[in-house]
Structure formats: C-alpha cells, structure tokens
Amino acid sequence: MTVSLDNSKAVYQGIKDVGVHFITALPETWLVYLLQLAEEDPEMRLVEVAKEEEAIGIAAGAHFTGTPHVLLMQNHGFLAAINGIVSLAMLYRIPLCMLIAHRGHMGEPYPWHTQGGIVTEPILRALNIPFDYARDPKQVGKQIKQAYTYSLSALSPVALLLSRDLMED
Amino acid sequence: MRRAKCIEAIYPELQDKLVVTIMGACAQELYDLGHCENFFYLQHAMGLASSIGLGLALSEPAEKVVVMDGDGSVLMNLGTLTTLARYKPANLTHIIFDNGSLLSTGGFASHTTSGITDLAAIARGAGIENVAAVSTPMDFIGAVADAFERDELSVIVAKVEAVGPDHFGMDLKLPENAFRFERYIKERKQMREKLS
Numbered sequence: 001m002t003v004s005l006d007n008s009k010a011v012y013q014g015i016k017d018v019g020v021h022f023i024t025a026l027p028e029t030w031l032v033y034l035l036q037l038a039e040e041d042p043e044m045r046l047v048e049v050a051k052e053e054e055a056i057g058i059a060a061g062a063h064f065t066g067t068p069h070v071l072l073m074q075n076h077g078f079l080a081a082i083n084g085i086v087s088l089a090m091l092y093r094i095p096l097c098m099l100i101a102h103r104g105h106m107g108e109p110y111p112w113h114t115q116g117g118i119v120t121e122p123i124l125r126a127l128n129i130p131f132d133y134a135r136d137p138k139q140v141g142k143q144i145k146q147a148y149t150y151s152l153s154a155l156s157p158v159a160l161l162l163s164r165d166l167m168e169d
Numbered sequence: 170m171r172r173a174k175c176i177e178a179i180y181p182e183l184q185d186k187l188v189v190t191i192m193g194a195c196a197q198e199l200y201d202l203g204h205c206e207n208f209f210y211l212q213h214a215m216g217l218a219s220s221i222g223l224g225l226a227l228s229e230p231a232e233k234v235v236v237m238d239g240d241g242s243v244l245m246n247l248g249t250l251t252t253l254a255r256y257k258p259a260n261l262t263h264i265i266f267d268n269g270s271l272l273s274t275g276g277f278a279s280h281t282t283s284g285i286t287d288l289a290a291i292a293r294g295a296g297i298e299n300v301a302a303v304s305t306p307m308d309f310i311g312a313v314a315d316a317f318e319r320d321e322l323s324v325i326v327a328k329v330e331a332v333g334p335d336h337f338g339m340d341l342k343l344p345e346n347a348f349r350f351e352r353y354i355k356e357r358k359q360m361r362e363k364l365s
Binding site (some may be wrong): 002024047050054062064065083084087091092094112126 | 184186194209211212213214215216218219220221222223224226227228229230232246247249252255256325343346347348350351354358
C-alpha cells in the first residue's frame with residue numbers, strides 16, 4: 001500500500017478552505033503527506049504533540065482565542081485522548097474538529113491496528129460524538145466543511161474518519 | 170511556603186494576563202481572591218492546563234499567558250514539557266506548584282514527594298531554558314517577576330506545603346467559565362484592533 005498524495009492534497013485543501021491556519025497533530029503514516037503539506041505551508045501553524053490528549057488542550061486554547069483549528073490524529077490517538085475530549089471539550093462545550101485516520105479496519109494488513117479499528121466507531125457512538133466516514137476525494141472537502149461547521153454550532157467534538165479508500169492508492 | 174500565599178502575592182500581576190489553573194485547591198484559592206473574567210479553571214482533565222496555555226499563547230501572541238499547574242497534573246502529562254520546549258511560546262509562564270501530594274484527591278504522595286522526582290530537572294531536560302526552582306515566598310515572587318519581564322517561555326517549580334482550602338465551590342458553571350473567558354479574549358482583541 002502507498003499513501004495517496006493526491007487525496008492527501010484534497011484533504012489539505014478542504015482544511016484550508018474552511019479558513020484553518022492552525023493544526024495540531026501527531027504523525028501517523030496515513031497523515032504523512034498532510035503533515036508535510038502543513039509544514040511547507042507558510043500560512044499554516046502546525047504543532048506536533050507528544051501524545052494526542054495534549055492536542056485537546058491546545059485546541060481549547062485556540063478556540064478561546066477565536067482561532068480556527070483542526071486536529072489530525074490516528075484512531076489510536078483518539079483513544080488516547082478520550083479523557084481530554086470528555087472532561088475538557090464536552091464538559092466545557094468546546095468544539096473540536098477531529099480528522100482521524102481510521103486504521104485497523106477492512107483491508108488492514110497490520111495486526112497491531114486491528115483492535116483499535118474495531119472499537120473506533122462504537123466508542124464514538126458511546127461518547128455521542130457525531131461522525132462521518134470520508135471515502136471519496138471529491139466529497140472530502142465538503143465533509144470537512146460540514147464537520148467543522150457542526151463542531152462550532154453544536155459546541156461539540158465532531159469526527160471525520162479518514163478511510164482506507166481515501167488515504168491509500 | 171503556602172500556595173495560597175503565593176497566588177495572593179502575584180494576584181495583582183494577573184489582572185492583564187490570561188490565567189489557566191488546574192482543578193481543586195489551586196483553582197479555589199485563586200477564585201477566593203476574586204474571580205476575574207481572564208481566569209479559566211480547568212476542573213478536570215488533569216494535565217491539560219499547560220496544553221491549554223500553549224494553545225492560547227501560540228494563537229494569541231498579543232496576550233501573556235500564565236498557567237498554574239501542580240505536580241500531580243504535570244506528572245499526568247509530562248510530554249507537555251517537551252511540546253512547550255519545542256514550540257517555546259515567548260508569552261507563556263508555566264508555574265508548577267509542587268506540594269508532593271495529590272491533595273485534592275485524598276492527599277496521597279505524588280512521585281515528587283521527598284525529592285524522588287525533580288520536576289525542574291525534568292523541565293530542563295525537556296529543553297526548557299528558563300527554569301526556576303523556588304521554595305521561599307521571596308524567591309517565588311522574584312522568579313515570577315523575572316518570568317513576566319522576560320519575553321521567553323519560563324517554568325517555575327514552586328515547592329509548597331500540601332495544604333488546601335477548607336471549602337470548595339464556585340458560583341460559576343463550567344461552560345459559563347469557558348464562554349466568559351472566550352468573550353473576554355474576543356473583547357480584548359477588538360479593543361486592540363480599535364486602538365491600532
């Protein structure tokens with residue numbers, strides 16, 4: 001498998017199109033081109049964290065200053081960030097627009113991703129976090145806009161799951 | 170040295186800064202001095218106060234940001250020190266009140282008790298250049314004054330007694346605190362834009 005550069009560009013353009021200039025992320029294979037695009041973009045501030053829960057705090061700080069912001073993480077990073085999502089974002093009604101690489105689902109060759117892949121959707125449902133799957137590069141820009149808009153109006157975490165169909169060639 | 174006295178000593182200096190505290194005793198002691206719209210109390214999500222401070226400081230360079238953290242919270246998010254060191258926001262002062270105790274959750278010893286773990290050394294090792302370790306009120310006030318004057322990321326580890334307030338409670342709902350804090354920042358920004 002190879003990560004799709006063209007589709008990564010479509011995702012990045014979707015992020016730019018909603019007016020975001022601040023991304024917090026932790027590197028992951030499917031996000032490699034997205035992070036490179038962010039690093040090379042002089043208009044973008046990219047903060048890479050040591051663990052994804054930090055990114056929830058940083059997102060809250062950016063929200064307080066009115067700075068459009070999205071988070072990029074792997075689904076295992078989402079699992080690692082849950083207390084921050086629940087006890088900061090949900091408790092204080094802070095929007096989060098999370099773009100999550102959905103590793104470990106259908107087609108996953110690596111055993112170590114599989115348990116996280118299986119539980120991601122049920123956990124999103126249990127947390128009552130609105131989510132959608134992004135599969136089509138032609139639709140992903142619109143989906144990012146919808147996720148971002150909804151996070152702000154609902155004052156809630158919202159997840160867009162970046163699927164294998166989208167992120168791999 | 171008592172944390173409440175430390176907070177009281179620097180309280181006048183906090184009026185024009187964005188202040189983020191951790192949960193429990195630290196939040197209560199600041200609140201009891203008089204709530205201000207520029208104070209945000211993180212009453213849960215231990216460890217993330219410094220991450221909120223980083224997000225504030227990076228996204229609003231015109232504001233000075235003060236985080237009042239604790240040893241228990243920092244121990245839950247040690248990676249934050251490395252992220253702070255990497256992005257080193259010049260407008261952030263990170264105060265860690267180290268009472269060697271998980272005071273607000275039963276008073277159990279934390280890993281810093283009896284000097285086992287040295288948070289100032291960890292902060293330096295993480296790559297933060299301006300780290301002060303203080304244990305007297307005079308040194309604390311001096312370190313905070315230096316940090317506020319210095320236009321660089323500063324960390325202050327203040328050894329304090331494991332003593333907290335005898336009461337807890339705020340007339341402030343948690344989302345209300347967030348909404349008002351956000352509005353305060355927005356109004357300050359609008360004011361700056363009007364003046365410039």
